Amino acid sequence: MREDRPSPSSSSRGAPRPEFVTTDWPAVLHAGQGGGTRAHAALARLCQTYWHPLYAYARRRGHAPHDAQDLTQEFFSRLLERRLLARADPLRGRFRSFLLASMNHFLANEWEKARARKRGGGRPALSLDLAAAEQRLEPADDATPDKAFDKQWALCLLETVLTRLEQEFQREGKAALFALLKRTLAGARESQPYAELAAKLGLSEGAIKVAVHRLRRRYRDLIREEIALTVAAPEEVESEMRHLLEALAG
């Protein structure tokens, strides 16, 4: 697995785009025990990031919170122990689709048996904040569970990226800057003219423009980076983004 971290995009326009890392998660899943701890850790990180959409999916299908939690835990522990055979063709490439298909398969075939066997004890595979998860659920609407899953996935991705971004700015001592400028990521140029922002931060308008530009660049890089972890080839990043945008709109 290629694990070079991409260098921060300080390149000028026209320079080649940094290499985005893909997890090669299909290989990890099929590798069996010989996968190596780094690959496994990467997969575990993915699971820890995206458990909420699966929890939301289980809830949307009618399972009570406690059952949904058990279900999600059981599913992920199997996934991480590589006991879940991949039913989807992983060459399709999307971790998101794979997870949903596997979850469906798990629900249809194995959950009943797992429950019957009453696996008690053992450390849970993931740390789940159940109360917070319940709060983050959308009120029941017309969306099918699949749509709800995709939408939650998109929200999860956005939250992960924004949190990373926020932390980066905090580490550089620019927390206030981020707090004020983050709205520009949602395109709100009209509501907060640069002149106002400049005044608030004691910077020139030109400096604000540059800061906004850099923020957006970094945001886009991070989003692509995160999405790249869930697809098999960098070319798929954009189509995945389109799909997630639709999911949010639906």
Added chain:
Amino acid sequence: METKCPSCGRPLAPNAPLGLCPECLMHCAFPTGGDVACGSAAPPKSPRFVPPKPEELAPLFPQLEILEFIGQGGMGAVYRARQKQLGRIVALKILPPEAAGGAGFAERFTREARALASLSHPNIVTLYEFGQADGLYYFLMELVDGVNLQELLRAGRVAPREALAIVPQICDALQFAHDLGIVHRDIKPGNILLSRRGQVKIADFGIAKMIGGDVRADLPASPDILAAQQHGPTGVVGTPEYMAPEQIGHPAEVDHRADIYALGVVFYQMLTGELPGQRLEPPSRKVQIDVRLDEVVLRALEKKPEQRYQQASEVKTMVETIVQSSKTPLPPPLPPRLPNTVDRNGTGGPGRETIQGAAGSWNTLKSLPLLVRVVLTGAVLVALVALGLTAFAFIMRSGYVDKRPLAYSPNKLQSAPTVAVIQAGLADPRNSMPWSELKNRAQAGRLNRNEADIIGDGLATWLRRNYPNGYDWPFDDLGG
């Protein structure tokens, strides 16, 4: 915190990431080549099953007037249409192309559709016509003006009275189809329609089998089925939450009893508003309903098909019996805390207090629970009932005679569900009628282990409650 996105104006949900509008954020993530304000670029749509507009369908169905798109869900898109010649309003359902692409689909489609067309019943959505139009598989069906159960359940529970009116109609539909050898395989709230006139109509009979092929859950799903799953239709091979265990484990051996299991799940969900969870709690523990309904629901939910009701009509009879008998005056309520069933709010009836007055004559009896344990491990059902009869012999011999009119006549007891008979017996242990009936059933092999447990525990509780000083028991003639 703002409630609307300043950029696009859409309402901001409380779970919006960092308080920002998710759609605008996502828009902004696209490269725009130059630093144009985020959110102005509209990304192209990715392909997925978009239901055709009515005018797009019209040329494919010259015999129909396509009136409007009703909805998308389940296994396709549904439209309201009018058959020009007959002047009849119908529902036109088309299958998404991805779902219909598998091997042997056309053959399965025809075979199943023919079987469905033979289902003419007031509680089954009638299939009028089926076929292919320009590669698009379609059905023409009865249009039901109403809602489906899924929509009702989204609002929470269904009132018990309504649930008890719905279930018998589902049973009628299932029994009719089962008698013709047709199994639905995908009974779930989404497939149960309720017309404005209160009539239940089951939809999508056999469609799961049609699309899923020879359903073998252990084989890898073909890419097109997965695509169908991802693009909208869920549960191509049935919906897991409603699937009987044998449907999950050995799909090839599934028979009509899988439908009965699914009915149990739906029944449970109607009464309690939830799916039966890991710990199967009897519905009356969650809602104020007749305790006897627990037995019905739980038996339909038995893991092993042979332990379920074997016919949908049996379920209907049980439900109707309970509904009927709850309209006539009940026998004195159960003594509280009947283990193996549920807690009830009822207190002991007048009979209990009067018996306590005769406590003196029971002082020599040993504690019952030991006996119960012994008997239950031996599973001597008849002996248990004999035990009960012996108890009454003692009571009778103590000189106490019940002069109250009996609430249950022998005829009523014969046709009542076992749990009701047991309750009658435990409520009024001096009354030998329910116990005779139970003895008959035990001898005919119609008492099961669970019922024996209830009798044993019920007696134990009752006796302990009434004779706290202990009581003796003639163990010798019981054996085991």
